Amino acid sequence: MRILLARHGETPWNAEGRYQGQEDIPLSPVGEAQARALGARLADVRIDRAVASPLVRAKTTAEFALGDARKAQLVTDAGLMEIAHGTWEGLLASEIRDRDGERLQAWRDAPDTVLMPGAGGESLQMVFDRAWPAFARATEGLGDDDTLLVVAHDAVNRVLLCRLLGIPFAKLWTFRQAPTTLNLLEGPDVERLDIVRLNDCAHHTALFGEAVHRAL
Numbered sequence: 001m002r003i004l005l006a007r008h009g010e011t012p013w014n015a016e017g018r019y020q021g022q023e024d025i026p027l028s029p030v031g032e033a034q035a036r037a038l039g040a041r042l043a044d045v046r047i048d049r050a051v052a053s054p055l056v057r058a059k060t061t062a063e064f065a066l067g068d069a070r071k072a073q074l075v076t077d078a079g080l081m082e083i084a085h086g087t088w089e090g091l092l093a094s095e096i097r098d099r100d101g102e103r104l105q106a107w108r109d110a111p112d113t114v115l116m117p118g119a120g121g122e123s124l125q126m127v128f129d130r131a132w133p134a135f136a137r138a139t140e141g142l143g144d145d146d147t148l149l150v151v152a153h154d155a156v157n158r159v160l161l162c163r164l165l166g167i168p169f170a171k172l173w174t175f176r177q178a179p180t181t182l183n184l185l186e187g188p189d190v191e192r193l194d195i196v197r198l199n200d201c202a203h204h205t206a207l208f209g210e211a212v213h214r215a216l
Contacts, residue, residue, distance in 0.1 A: 001139060001142040001143065001144060001145075001146050001147070001148065001186070001187065001188070001189075002146070002147040002148070002184065002185070002186050003139065003147075003148045003149075003150060003184070003185040003186075003193065004042070004045075004047070004147065004148070004149045004150070004182055004183075004184060005150045005152070005157060005160065005161075005182070005183040005184075005185060006038065006061065006062075006065065006149065006150065006151045006152075006180060006181065006182050006183070007061075007151070007152065007153060007154060007157055007177045007178070007179060007180060007181050008027070008031070008035075008053075008055075008057040008058040008060075008061040008151060008152075008153060008179065008180070009027045009028075009030070009031030009032065009033075009034040009035040009038075009057065009060075009061050009064075009179045009180045010027065010028050010030045010031035010034060010179040011025040011026065011027055011028055011031055011057050012025065012028045013025050013090075014028075014031075014179065015028060015030065016092065017092050017093055018090055018091060018092055019085045019088045019089055019090070019091055019092075019093070019096070020082070020085075020089060020090070021082050021083055021084050021085030021086075021088070021089040021116075022055065022081055022082055022083075022084045022085075022089070023089050023090060024055050024056050024057075025056075025057055026056050026057060026060065027056075027057050027060050027061065031057070031061070031179060031180075032060075032064070033204070034061075034179050034180040034203075034204045035060065035061040035064035035065060035180055036064050037180070037203040037204045038061070038064065038065045038180045038182070038203055038204075039064045039065045039066070039067050040203065041182075041202075041203040042065055042066075042067075042149075043067060045147065046147055047066065047070060047073075047147050047148075047149050048142070048146040048147050048148065049073065049138065049142065049146070049147075049148045049149070050062055050065075050066055050070070050071075050073050050074045050075070050148070050149040050150075050151075051074070051075055051076070051077055051080070051134075051138040051148070051149070051150050051151075052074060052075075052076050052077075052080065052150070052151040052152070053076065053077070053078075053080040053081050053082065053151065053152050053153060053156070054076035054077075054078055054080075054081065055081055055082060055153070058080070058151045058152060058153060059074070059076060059151075061151050061180060062074050062149065062151035065149060065151065065180075066149070077134040077137065077138065078130075078134075079130040079131055079133060079134025079135075079137075080131055080134050080135070080150070080152040080153070080156055081153070081156070082152075082153035082154070082155055082156060083116065083122050083124070083127045083153075083155040083156070084116060084120045084121055084122045085116050085121065086116040086117045086118030086119065086120060086121025086122075087100075087116075087117045087118035087121070088100070088116060088117065088118075088121075100117060103117065108173070110170055111124060111169060111170065111172055111173065112124055112125070112168060112169035112170040112172075124155065124159055124169040124172070125169070127155055127156060127159050128159040128160075128163065128169070131152070131156045131159060131160060132159075132160065132163065135150065135160055135190065136190045138150055139189070139190045144188065154177045155172075157177045157183065158172040158175075158177060159172065161175070161177075161183065161195070161198070164185065164193055164195055165195065175198060175199060176199050177199060178199055178201040178205065179201070179204075180201060180203070180204065181199045181200060181201045182197060182200045182201070182203075183195065183197060183198055183199065183200070184196040184197035184200070
């Protein structure tokens with residue numbers, strides 16, 4: 001089976017550098033253009049199943065990626081929602097640095113040790129513990145020649161890719177997940193997937209172009 005693991009397009013909060021987590025922020029005009037570009041890239045690709053986070057930025061990205069003729073096949077799974085940033089949500093990194101600087105530094109240096117502050121705040125392990133089963137559910141019953149589209153979020157994609165790469169969550173900042181990026185995975189089942197493409201955003205960014213945002 002083939003899996004196209006994508007991230008949602010840019011939101012206004014991404015552009016501003018705000019931590020959005022599970023706040024349901026829509027795509028910006030730039031994000032919509034990125035999602036349309038992803039759709040154009042995938043227009044001739046057979047997609048047999050599509051699953052997205054229910055947060056509007058991911059769901060809308062998936063709909064644009066599928067196009068009008070295919071978007072009815074999209075289903076959502078709450079297990080793919082972004083990490084809950086707790087009381088960080090809506091704040092700029094500069095604001096978090098002033099209020100919770102030690103934890104922010106740990107998030108940069110040792111992200112696997114951080115539990116996000118406040119009620120409902122999550123750790124990377126907590127994200128993985130719900131996202132991996134959702135990812136596995138999405139693959140159930142797929143045949144060798146079937147293609148699955150999954151549209152999720154930065155932290156979700158990163159913990160899934162860490163698992164597939166066999167690296168600890170402490171290393172999740174060692175690769176990028178740009179807006180509407182594509183990761184191509186291939187293998188016979190969810191436990192045996194090769195990463196064929198990683199952070200491929202050629203549909204909207206030149207080879208050496210800037211494809212990074214300022215907040216998770």
